[in-house]
Amino acid sequence: MSIEVKKQKQESSQSLIYRFNRAVQRSGVLVEVRKRKFTEKPKSKNLQKRAAVLREDKKKKFQELKKQGKLIKKSTKRRRR
Secondary structure, eight states: OOOOOOOOTTOOHHHHHHHHHHHHHHHTHHHHHHHHHTOOOOOOHHHHHHHHHHHHHHHHHHHHHHHHTOOOOOOOSOOOO
């Protein structure tokens, strides 16, 4: 999908860019591109199962460390730079 904006008489380049940006936003091109950017290919069943097993193992390990009191507490506040 192409967007075409032609310069009008006595129009500055700034206003031309502004009109183009508005046309792009209205067309929905950016939304579509952002959706495609983060789309992942579907994983095979074996990979999904393996990932699920690894997640469960990680959860169990976390719970075990929590019971033993060996977890390092991270600060929730963000520091300013």
